[in-house]
Amino acid sequence: xxxxxxxxYVGQEVIIAGWLYNKRSSGKxxxxxxxxxxxIIQCVVVKNECPEEVFNAYDDLTQESSIIVKGIVxxxxxxxxxxxxxxxxxRIVHQAQDYPITKKEHGIDFLLDHRHLWLRSxxxxxxxxxxxxxxxxxxxxxxxxxxxxxxxxxxxxTSVEGTTTLFETExxxxxxxxxxxxxxxxxxxxLAFGKVYCFGPTFRAEKSKTRRHLTEFWMVEPEVAYFDxxxxxxxxxxxxxxxxxxxxxxxxxxxxxxxxxxxxxxxVSPPFPRITYDEAVDILRKNGxxxxxxxxxxxxxxxxxxxxxxxxxxxxxxxxxxxxxxMKRDPENEKLALAMDVLAPxxxxxxxxxxxxxxxxxxxxxxxxxxxxxxxxxxWYLDLRRYGSVPHAGFGLGIERTIAWIxxxxxxxxxxxxxxxxxxxxx
RNA sequence: UCCGGCGUAGCUCAAUGGUAGAGCGGGUGGCUGUUAACCACUAGGUUGCAGGUUCGAGUCCUGCCGCCGGAGCCA
Numbered sequence: 001x002x003x004x005x006x007x008x009y010v011g012q013e014v015i016i017a018g019w020l021y022n023k024r025s026s027g028k029x030x031x032x033x034x035x036x037x038x039x040i041i042q043c044v045v046v047k048n049e050c051p052e053e054v055f056n057a058y059d060d061l062t063q064e065s066s067i068i069v070k071g072i073v074x075x076x077x078x079x080x081x082x083x084x085x086x087x088x089x090x091r092i093v094h095q096a097q098d099y100p101i102t103k104k105e106h107g108i109d110f111l112l113d114h115r116h117l118w119l120r121s122x123x124x125x126x127x128x129x130x131x132x133x134x135x136x137x138x139x140x141x142x143x144x145x146x147x148x149x150x151x152x153x154x155x156x157x158t159s160v161e162g163t164t165t166l167f168e169t170e171x172x173x174x175x176x177x178x179x180x181x182x183x184x185x186x187x188x189x190x191l192a193f194g195k196v197y198c199f200g201p202t203f204r205a206e207k208s209k210t211r212r213h214l215t216e217f218w219m220v221e222p223e224v225a226y227f228d229x230x231x232x233x234x235x236x237x238x239x240x241x242x243x244x245x246x247x248x249x250x251x252x253x254x255x256x257x258x259x260x261x262x263x264x265x266x267x268v269s270p271p272f273p274r275i276t277y278d279e280a281v282d283i284l285r286k287n288g289x290x291x292x293x294x295x296x297x298x299x300x301x302x303x304x305x306x307x308x309x310x311x312x313x314x315x316x317x318x319x320x321x322x323x324x325x326x327m328k329r330d331p332e333n334e335k336l337a338l339a340m341d342v343l344a345p346x347x348x349x350x351x352x353x354x355x356x357x358x359x360x361x362x363x364x365x366x367x368x369x370x371x372x373x374x375x376x377x378x379x380w381y382l383d384l385r386r387y388g389s390v391p392h393a394g395f396g397l398g399i400e401r402t403i404a405w406i407x408x409x410x411x412x413x414x415x416x417x418x419x420x421x422x423x424x425x426x427x
Numbered sequence: 428u429c430c431g432g433c434g435u436a437g438c439u440c441a442a443u444g445g446u447a448g449a450g451c452g453g454g455u456g457g458c459u460g461u462u463a464a465c466c467a468c469u470a471g472g473u474u475g476c477a478g479g480u481u482c483g484a485g486u487c488c489u490g491c492c493g494c495c496g497g498a499g500c501c502a
Binding site: 022024025026027028029030031033042044046047048062063076078079080098099100101102103104105106107108109110165180181202204206207208209210211212213214217218219296298299341349350351352353396397398399400401402412423 | 428437438439440450451452453457458459460461462463464465493494495496497498499500501502
């Protein structure tokens with residue numbers, strides 16, 4: 001029996017295998033908080049109402065000792081869960097010694113050094129279960145719409161965008177890099193399967209030190225043949241809304257543990273406001289930002305823009321110069337790229353970046369030259385424009401930033417079980 | 428890489444340049460409904476490292492190391 005099902009067993013004797021989360025006592029009555037991974041339940045041990053060795057086992061119980069308890073399920077308002085277990089038996093499987101994470105506050109550095117243990121605590125419990133829900137929602141969303149999952153390689157011969165710093169590895173005598181995006185491969189798959197998505201880890205070797213950055217993070221990237229930028233934006237807003245609504249429906253308890261104010265999340269439904277880059281620049285200038293047309297938005301700029309709206313906002317048609325070589329230009333203005341970003345509310349910044357892709361062979365060759373990228377490693381990519389090229393579009397959603405936003409967390413490092421940052425490779 | 432901040436008990440933090448302390452955790456004892464339980468007692472320290480100033484440095488100065496936050500870049 002797992003604690004999450006305890007309401008089905010009121011009045012019955014059940015067995016729970018778990019760990020001691022905390023204990024309290026008033027002398028002749030002990031309270032054990034036992035967790036089993038699905039929740040925490042209070043167990044009551046009363047002197048003279050259970051075998052003496054069960055009552056006395058309390059003295060040997062240390063925080064995070066593994067225990068198997070047997071008891072009668074009772075409904076009781078005084079218990080944090082609303083249900084508690086009146087113990088009849090208790091077996092210590094392993095006695096933990098000096099568990100380092102205590103009941104009082106800890107610093108983030110200490111907690112991350114003990115991440116393997118910190119995962120047992122209440123807060124990571126809630127965050128990881130929401131992460132699970134987000135990922136399940138992502139897969140369901142694409143499955144329901146007939147997308148095919150295409151796993152893209154993690155070892156790649158070259159950089160996708162040419163600008164970002166990548167992790168370099170030795171690959172049987174030649175250089176290889178850890179992927180920074182599965183997009184180019186997803187494009188190939190889209191021309192084979194129509195609607196596809198890839199979902200995997202992504203690596204950036206940039207020495208970013210902000211609450212929005214990890215060196216290893218997860219990204220989901222749909223790519224659809226015959227999609228234009230408008231189709232892309234529509235898919236993005238439906239996608240984000242679907243994820244948020246699923247978490248609201250299925251992870252109420254977890255959001256409560258995190259004390260997340262869900263009012264912002266409840267408003268997340270299509271359509272999202274859509275503004276052009278030019279309109280976003282106007283917003284910044286009206287708010288006193290000395291912004292130069294042609295620059296990309298910084299973290300504070302994104303916060304100012306997103307604060308104008310009550311749900312995520314889509315900014316589209318960015319200056320082509322600050323965007324990647326593969327993005328198609330706006331036929332009505334060659335200076336602009338058919339690109340779009342989704343900015344999350346409450347200052348969580350960019351969670352989606354996407355675009356319609358350049359599908360014309362000659363134009364794409366020109367773009368490679370403009371970006372001073374080598375032709376040879378992109379020959380296969382150019383093939384996609386040689387054989388049955390079609391308009392197509394896609395985007396990438398950063399999982400950790402999305403989770404940080406939904407959970408209301410200060411830093412993305414809490415959204416992944418074992419975060420990798422510039423100065424952290426352990427545990 | 429740049430800018431700012433921090434480093435004191437296992438943990439979270441105090442300590443005018445003048446005897447290094449509290450809470451939690453550990454140990455001992457008490458308590459029949461606790462909610463990070465509470466109460467009493469107790470053990471626990473090379474103040475990140477190396478120099479310097481001073482009668483005297485946790486505190487001031489220099490260098491180094493580690494971490495945190497921000498910027499740039501990005502999801």
